[in-house]
Amino acid sequence: MRVLQLIDTLNTGGAERMAVNFANMLSTQIEGSYLCTTRSEGLLKENVLNEVSYLFLNKKSTLDFRAIKKLNRYVIQNKIDVIHAHATSYFLATVMKLLNPKLIVIWHDHYGNSEFLEQRPQFVLKKCSKFFNHVFTVNKNLEAWDSQHLLAKKVTFLSNFVSPDTNLAITKLLGMSEKRMVCLANLRPQKDHINLLKAFEIVIEKHQDWTLHLVGKDFEDDYATEVKNHIFEHQLEQKVFIYGSCKDVSQILQSCDLGVLSSKSEGLPLALLEYGMAGLPVVVTNVGDCDKVIASTEEGVLVAPENHEALASAMLILLENNSLRQQLAENLKYKVQNDFSARKAIKSVIEVYKSYKK
Incomplete structure (x- = not known):
């Protein structure tokens, strides 16, 4: 079996990391594993194994006939058998299906705004979904929405899994050792960094030696400007540090002491799984399927979204109780290693691929 993972970019987002993870893991499990990036490359290209055949299209528009x-x-x-299209690459996968009717097309729905699905554009997606053999979703909300609104033959939930990078540590973190909290999230509005910054301001009134480290792609847009302006206007420049996209995420997390996410909406955030694998205690907003990972108070702390006071209160509880931090971190790491393993996910995916191959 020959399977092509299709993704628009190789920036350090959750969908992109999953596409690379699938391509890498499948390279030892099937006859041929392929990865195609349609629009732009990025830092994750360095994580693609040599065993994965790679193609970059440099696609310039939706109907770029040269790229098609x-x-x-x-x-x-x-002789590709399956195209496993991630996120917004579904349109190109549909075009390939029209040109090659025997192709099996799997769409992987990574939609991050799963709390606001009533606002989701669906006209083109619904038309294309007629050609999907199968849809994977990253949380249960998406599974229910896709089952109701799309024309695909079958929709199933498939949990994200974590595959730590093996890059050497190159990012020098500022701030005091053992006093660092980290937020691994691209600078996008749904991640609600402003809520996190407001909570952090409350925290450092009592704990001035703690620092906050923001790791994720800076799109240099209006939202990124808003985040940076907030840091400047509230005189947080010596407490909050922005690093942008980083190759050595696993090593960065190993150098931090608390993982936080303050999102308004999520699917199942890969960052949360990465926090767990790195042995970090976590405080995260209760959106998407975060409660499937943090299923009890023994595994982390869930708070309501868009409530900086609740977020600050939870952060203070953990900052002021080292033994609790250690216990939560151990429990979450055990949970992630056992329930969100790559081996289990890959086995499920291969079974779906085979079920459509005649």
């Missing part, structure tokens, strides 16, 4: 021909030629030459 290039991918179609690649599919035919490599």
